[in-house]
Amino acid sequence: xxxxxxxxxxxxxxxxxxxxxxxxxxxxxxxxxxxxxxxxxxxxxxxxxxxxxxxxxxxxxxxxxxxxxxxxxxxxxxxxxxxxxxxxxxxxxxxxxxxxxxxxxxxxxxxxxxxxxxxxxxxxxxxxxxxxxxxxxxxxxxxxxxxxxxxxxxxxxxxxxxxxxxxxxxxxxxxxxxxxxxxxxxxxxxxxxxxxxxxxxxxxxxxxxxxxxxxxxxxxxxxxxxxxxxxxxxxxxxxxx
Amino acid sequence: xxxxxxxxxxxxxxxxxxxxxxxxxxxxxxxxxxxxxxxxxxxxxxxxxxxxxxxxxxxxxxxxxxxxxxxxxxxxxxxxxxxxxxxxxxxxxxxxxxxxxxxxxxxxxxxx
Numbered sequence: 001x002x003x004x005x006x007x008x009x010x011x012x013x014x015x016x017x018x019x020x021x022x023x024x025x026x027x028x029x030x031x032x033x034x035x036x037x038x039x040x041x042x043x044x045x046x047x048x049x050x051x052x053x054x055x056x057x058x059x060x061x062x063x064x065x066x067x068x069x070x071x072x073x074x075x076x077x078x079x080x081x082x083x084x085x086x087x088x089x090x091x092x093x094x095x096x097x098x099x100x101x102x103x104x105x106x107x108x109x110x111x112x113x114x115x116x117x118x119x120x121x122x123x124x125x126x127x128x129x130x131x132x133x134x135x136x137x138x139x140x141x142x143x144x145x146x147x148x149x150x151x152x153x154x155x156x157x158x159x160x161x162x163x164x165x166x167x168x169x170x171x172x173x174x175x176x177x178x179x180x181x182x183x184x185x186x187x188x189x190x191x192x193x194x195x196x197x198x199x200x201x202x203x204x205x206x207x208x209x210x211x212x213x214x215x216x217x218x219x220x221x222x223x224x225x226x227x228x229x230x231x232x233x234x235x236x237x238x239x240x241x
Numbered sequence: 242x243x244x245x246x247x248x249x250x251x252x253x254x255x256x257x258x259x260x261x262x263x264x265x266x267x268x269x270x271x272x273x274x275x276x277x278x279x280x281x282x283x284x285x286x287x288x289x290x291x292x293x294x295x296x297x298x299x300x301x302x303x304x305x306x307x308x309x310x311x312x313x314x315x316x317x318x319x320x321x322x323x324x325x326x327x328x329x330x331x332x333x334x335x336x337x338x339x340x341x342x343x344x345x346x347x348x349x350x351x352x353x
Contacts, residue, residue, distance in 0.1 A: 037257035038291045045250060080286075109290055131293040 026051035028073035028145050033063040033089065034107055035081040039130070043076055043107075046137055052145070060084025064092060067099055073148050074141065076128065078107045079115045086119065094123040101151065103144045165235070172228040180221050187214040248340045254295065255336040261291045262329055269307070269325070273316055282311035288325065292332060300328035 030052050032043045040056045047054040055070065057063040061084045063075070075093075079086040086106060093099040103125040108116045116127040125147075126140050190211050193199075199207065265284045272280035289304035303325045307317045 036287065036291055036294075037260045038254060038294050041253050041257040042294060109286075109293075130290055131296065 028052045028148070029055065029071060030074045030076065030141070030145075031055050031057065031063060031066060031070075031072045032076045033057045033060065033081070033086070034076075034078040035059055036078075039078070039107065042132060043137075046132070046134070047076075047141065050138060050141060052141075060086065060089040063089050067093070067102075072102055074144050075102055075104045076107055076141075077104050077124075079112060079119065087122070090119055090122050090124055101148075103148050105140060105144055165231075169228055169232055172224060176221055176225045176228070180218065180225075183214060183218055183221065187211065187218065190214065251336055251340050255333065255340065258291055258295060258336070259333065262288055265291075266326060266329065270322055273319070273322055276316050278311045278314050278316050281316055282308050285311060288329075292328070295332060295336070297328065297332040300325060300332055303328055 030047045032040055032047065032054055033056075034040050034043070035058050037058075040058070044054045044056060052073075055066060055072070057066055059081045063077070064084070066072075075089075077086045077089055090104055090106075093102065093104065100123075104119075104123070106116055106119045106124045106127040107130060108127055109130050116124075120127070125144055128137060128140060190207060194204075194207050194211065265287045269281055269284035269288065272278075272284060285304045285308035289301045289308060292298075292300035292304060303321065307321055307325065310317055
């Protein structure tokens with residue numbers, strides 16, 4: 001009996017004790033694109049065994065249509081297909097900011113290494129050689145999904161950081177505004193009192209100390225305001241913010 | 242040891258395999274008659290991949306030879322086409338035996 005490959009496919013899920021699932025990356029959406037039904041059935045089975053959801057497409061055009069209507073965490077993409085091949089799908093994805101970060105693993109025959117190299121140069125994450133090896137397949141799918149999960153997490157943390165920065169700037173603006181206005185009135189009042197004259201030496205000394213303190217506080221508030229404006233300008237000039 | 246869904250999975254694979262291979266076998270045969278090396282190469286390439294996926298080494302090797310010859314512009318003869326068809330039938334038969342064997346085993350274990 002030479003049907004080793006379908007024996008691998010039909011292996012019990014109990015086999016996962018030897019190959020544990022990546023818990024943190026489970027339940028992800030995987031798009032399988034291949035014109036051969038056999039390959040789609042096999043890969044769907046593997047993907048489900050790993051605890052993920054699968055969607056299949058039989059050519060590149062169908063895959064691009066699915067990409068616009070559903071979110072995917074990984075694409076398993078055949079190179080040679082009718083209607084639209086894997087190269088075109090890969091190039092379309094990598095030129096579109098919405099799909100650029102979705103990892104693509106190319107599916108190829110062992111005699112198609114040149115095509116695979118071409119795809120990796122164009123942004124494919126990895127490749128899966130046919131006939132499939134269950135261990136290699138699981139390892140590559142899990143590694144790609146884990147990388148995507150960490151990348152998504154990094155993106156989410158960066159988005160939160162930006163929100164916190166915006167919150168900090170708003171708070172600074174509010175504090176500066178709320179302190180500066182009454183302080184300016186306070187200093188003006190003291191300056192008016194000073195200009196009126198007829199003050200004792202002690203009164204003049206107290207007034208002078210209050211005015212100095214008020215001016216120092218106003219300078220500190222102005223520095224805070226300038227610093228916040230500088231940070232905002234830095235953020236705007238950088239593509240990160 | 243397989244899981245409870247093993248016969249269904251193999252049946253799905255067998256159906257998919259037939260759906261892939263039957264049109265390709267026809268295409269290969271027509272291409273051979275029409276002396277069309279390009280179509281013959283594509284069909285042999287597809288058959289080779291489908292067979293290799295299921296561990297059908299004999300069929301994959303035969304298809305590989307036809308593909309390589311076609312790549313050099315040589316169109317294989319009827320004998321080689323016949324060998325591929327027989328290898329295909331043999332692989333389908335092996336899968337059917339697997340399905341029947343697993344189903345019988347499940348019925349037997351259900352009675353225990």
